[in-house]
Amino acid sequence: MSYVGGHVPPHHHQAALPVRWRVPVQSHDDWAVLRIFRTPSGERTAVAFTSEALLAEVLGDGQASTTLSESRLRELIAPLGISLITVNPTLTVPQRDLRNRGAQSAQAAHRRPRRFDHDHVAA
Template identity: 45%
Template sequence: MADLLQDDDPEPADRSPAGPLYVPVRPGHCGCAARLFRTPLGDRTAVGFTSAHRVTATLGPDQAWIRLAEPALRALTAPLGIATVTVDPQFSAPAPAPVEPAVPVPALRIA
């Protein structure tokens, strides 16, 4: 089989690092933990942004983040079975709000 040049391949097999990313984190017991997300198909993915502005535009101004190289993010999430890193996602759903218990409806008495 002939080897394809990388320029000829529309989707190169080799992943090139995205560079330093702004990775959303949440506070944990031992420091910060990377936030993991789901793709539209439901697969788990790590997420990184190319600028702090993109983090706040997508996840809000209160979202904490750390700088992390893309290979380090992959190494961090690989033991969890997460092989995908999504860079600069444009959409995110808000966190679900807690559901308040329904007000009990009084039982009807039929005389």
Template identity: 50%
Template sequence: MAELLRGEDPEPSDPFPAGPLYVPVRPGHRGCAARIFRTPLGTRTAVGFTSVFRLHATLGPDQPWIRLAEPALRALAGPLGVTTVTVNPRFTAPAPRPVPAPAMGFAA
């Protein structure tokens, strides 16, 4: 089998750093914590966006963020067992809302 050169391979085998990313965070008492998300298959993943516009389009304009290089995001997520970084995810589901309990009354 012929070895593919990087210029010929549309998806190179070696991961390359994505550069500085806009990383969604949640503020806390001691600073910010990077938000960890789940892929459609349920795998935990760190998320970063290549622009504030993309972050706001996906998570809304009120989502706090910090700038991190992709290797720094991996270093933060690694101790949590998160080995995947997703860049520019497009689809999200709204946060679940509590379902009201059914009424206990009887209809006549």
């Protein structure tokens, strides 16, 4: 069963060896933070790529990543209340850049508490 280009159900079972995916992260000194995205409908999702080349094609050559199995990725996103994994998304919309807004809008946005900075993805 192939999930390339789509979403992986949270409880699917495969008899094959565990799949290893390239997963985008934000690097900070000696540690990394998993990047969380949103689907076009607004649902939070982890994204994974079946190759480094596909990750670079969608998110750019400079995107940091790590290799994770599906089970490990699910362990990381479960405490965040996320069960959706999008594999090989083909379209992304860049994060909103507050520098492109007026100074007042940027200051107001920084005063609002935010838990995550999300990107948007589509399968």
